[in-house]
Amino acid sequence: xxxxxxxxxxxxxxxxxxxxxxELAKRLEKAYGEGISLLWFKNDKGRHIGIPIDxxxxxxxxxxxxxxxxxxP
Numbered sequence: 413x414x415x416x417x418x419x420x421x422x423x424x425x426x427x428x429x430x431x432x433x434x435e436l437a438k439r440l441e442k443a444y445g446e447g448i449s450l451l452w453f454k455n456d457k458g459r460h461i462g463i464p465i466d467x468x469x470x471x472x473x474x475x476x477x478x479x480x481x482x483x484x485p
Contacts, residue, residue: 414456418469425472428453428461433473440471 416425430436
C-alpha cells in the first residue's frame with residue numbers, strides 16, 4: 413500500500429510505501445506522542461525519505477493497483 417503525504421508549504425506530495433493503514437496510524441501516533449521530529453519512509457525506488465512530523469498537512473492512503481498488462485481482466 414502507498415501513502416501520499418502532503419507537506420505544509422510544499423507544492424507536491426511525497427509518495428511512500430507503507431504496510432497498511434493500521435501500521436501507518438500507529439507509526440504516526442507514536443511519533444507524535446514521543447515528540448519525534450522526523451519520520452523515515454522508503455519510496456518505491458528504495459530511497460529513504462525523512463518527513464518532518466510537524467509539517468505534515470495530510471496523509472492519503474492509495475491502494476496499489478494490480479500490475480496487469482494488456483486488455484484481459
